[in-house]
Amino acid sequence: MKIATWNVNSLKVRQQHVTDWLETSQTDVLCLQELKLPDEKFPRAELEAKGYRSWFAGQKTYNGVGILVREGLVVDETSIVRNIPGFEDPQQRVIAATIEGVRIISAYFPNGQAPGTEKFAYKLRWLDALHDWISGELAQHPKLALLGDYNIAPEDRDVHDPKAWEGQNLVSPEERAQFVRLVELGLVDAFRKFEHPEKTFTWWDYRMLAFRRNAGLRIDHILLSNALAGSCTSCDVDRVPRKWDQPSDHAPVIAEIG
């Protein structure tokens, strides 16, 4: 089963990219972030026509997450969870579903703006809540995958210019400690199971010709429970859609499991 994550920065603008990429990548389960549309505007029928069912938690203008599932895969309809249970939040950042017996979670972690700001404090609170929820989810679902835009570059090798970024949002010690705490629940960074060229990133700023200069960060991740990590045979970033016209600033990350 091929599972993937992609922050599309507006599904309305990127709908054609998504359907084109699903076709070329042969992805079975695609987790989306930054839909930027309310549920009534979600292109459910159009995706269905392309062979994918969808579950989503949208909102106007900001955030919004979804999971697209290839026709024929078994989805437990009673398993759908939106948002982090017990964490009151109008921002739609999480949706979970059990697909073919695998707990799949699509998550859009808060950006955080900058250390010291209210948005950064919200990011840390959100990460605390996510940690505690995932801990319980792992107990119930040994086969679990947490996919999404983490808005955290876990290590300096995930940053094009670690000196320039030192201590800043997305790389700060507090955020990296939270990433480690998640991993310590019994999760594996699928990407790091395999060899990759140095400076493999998932996001590049629209400005400053950042993509052409490969001035990026690796902030989109697929974390697998130990039970799943053993059966993971690949995990790669697909930079190709970042070269298309009117691209998202993120590239999809795809892993093959089971």
Added chain:
DNA sequence: ATGGCCTTAGTTTAAGGA
């Protein structure tokens, strides 16, 4: 050089992203 670009809302500039 503290900006640069893109999306949304909505109508003209501002907020948010990362």
